[in-house]
Amino acid sequence: xxxxxxxxxxxxxxxxxxxxxxxxxxxxxxxxxxxxxxxxxxxxxxxxxxxxxxxxxxxxxxxxxxxxxxxxxxxxxxxxxxxxxxxxxxxxxxxxxxxxxxxxxxxxxxxxxxxxxxxxxxxxxxxxxxxxxxxxxxxxxxxxxxxxxxxxxxxxxxxxxxxxxxxxxxxxxxxxxxxxxxxxxxxxxxxxxxxxxxxxxxxxxxxxxxxxxxxxxxxxxxxxxxxxxxxxxxxxxxxxxxxxxxxxxxxxxxxxxxxxxxxxxxxxxxxxxxxxxxxxxxxxxxxxxxxxxxxxxxxxxxxxxxxxxxxxxxxxxxxxxxxxxxxxxxxxxxxxxxxxxxxx
Numbered sequence: 001x002x003x004x005x006x007x008x009x010x011x012x013x014x015x016x017x018x019x020x021x022x023x024x025x026x027x028x029x030x031x032x033x034x035x036x037x038x039x040x041x042x043x044x045x046x047x048x049x050x051x052x053x054x055x056x057x058x059x060x061x062x063x064x065x066x067x068x069x070x071x072x073x074x075x076x077x078x079x080x081x082x083x084x085x086x087x088x089x090x091x092x093x094x095x096x097x098x099x100x101x102x103x104x105x106x107x108x109x110x111x112x113x114x115x116x117x118x119x120x121x122x123x124x125x126x127x128x129x130x131x132x133x134x135x136x137x138x139x140x141x142x143x144x145x146x147x148x149x150x151x152x153x154x155x156x157x158x159x160x161x162x163x164x165x166x167x168x169x170x171x172x173x174x175x176x177x178x179x180x181x182x183x184x185x186x187x188x189x190x191x192x193x194x195x196x197x198x199x200x201x202x203x204x205x206x207x208x209x210x211x212x213x214x215x216x217x218x219x220x221x222x223x224x225x226x227x228x229x230x231x232x233x234x235x236x237x238x239x240x241x242x243x244x245x246x247x248x249x250x251x252x253x254x255x256x257x258x259x260x261x262x263x264x265x266x267x268x269x270x271x272x273x274x275x276x277x278x279x280x281x282x283x284x285x286x287x288x289x290x291x292x293x294x295x296x297x298x299x300x301x302x303x304x305x306x307x308x309x310x311x312x313x314x315x316x317x318x319x320x321x322x323x324x325x326x327x328x329x330x331x332x333x334x335x336x337x338x339x340x341x342x343x344x
Contacts (some may be wrong), residue, residue, distance in 0.1 A: 051130055053126055053128060055093050056122060058143040061331050061340070062093075084221065091124075140309070145315065147341055149313055150294070152339060155292040156235075163187075168192065173234045175307050178207050182237050196214050199217045200219065205218055250286055258277070259291070
């Protein structure tokens with residue numbers, strides 16, 4: 001990535017936490033591949049009344065960050081900017097130290113270790129974050145581990161608890177079990193008392209078993225839709241199989257959650273989501289595509305699971321901030337083992 005100067009918006013005046021009015025960040029001025037990112041000096045963000053300025057220790061990247069960076073599927077531009085990204089700094093998840101707080105923030109103080117998410121970019125030295133998007137980092141977690149959790153962890157938690165209502169003794173199958181969401185989902189399903197089957201490639205079989213999966217299916221050798229086994233819940237993070245085939249592996253009243261985010265160039269997964277919702281009206285099986293939402297209470301739930309070591313983040317690779325483009329390229333391959341983290 002190249003380096004440039006960039007004025008930024010709302011710099012913190014004079015007495016900033018860093019002792020200067022600028023910070024280093026990965027910036028994109030247009031939609032495009034990872035090469036569109038440049039390293040730049042930008043203005044420090046100024047926290048609003050309910051915001052916190054966090055000195056970022058680490059941030060993780062995931063497929064959603066890649067979709068937003070490229071602007072494809074084009075439907076993402078309706079939310080993130082039609083012609084160019086509304087926020088020039090990519091990234092959502094982070095862990096770090098509180099550097100300053102807004103006037104209305106009372107629960108956090110400078111020096112507190114926190115993790116959470118921000119909609120205004122985290123691939124930077126500092127990030128402005130609403131206070132209610134942050135929770136304390138468990139003592140047993142590093143910044144790298146904590147930064148890996150928010151988006152993928154909340155997605156797995158909400159899918160299994162809120163959408164599928166997983167109960168002890170139920171059978172749960174998770175595709176992409178070695179990936180970002182999948183590695184959390186295997187552990188969370190086990191914490192809920194389910195009998196868990198993970199689907200992954202040959203090189204990840206031992207990893208998925210180590211996460212607590214009761215059974216592991218190597219998709220290069222076995223098609224789980226043709227084994228005759230049926231599951232109460234299927235969290236399909238890959239969607240490599242047609243919907244009709246996956247339904248064969250579902251119990252008559254089971255729940256299927258498609259969750260890959262893949263799809264066409266224009267509408268992404270929307271076509272499959274509509275099809276699944278229409279089919280739900282004609283079958284006792286529950287076909288439940290969903291979009292996860294950032295919720296502070298869910299992050300606190302994850303913090304408890306992390307503290308008790310019922311859940312442990314899986315880190316594939318770490319990159320330096322100057323290597324943010326490489327981190328996003330790696331995520332785009334779709335074959336990460338756990339999470340990809342950028343240290344700042």
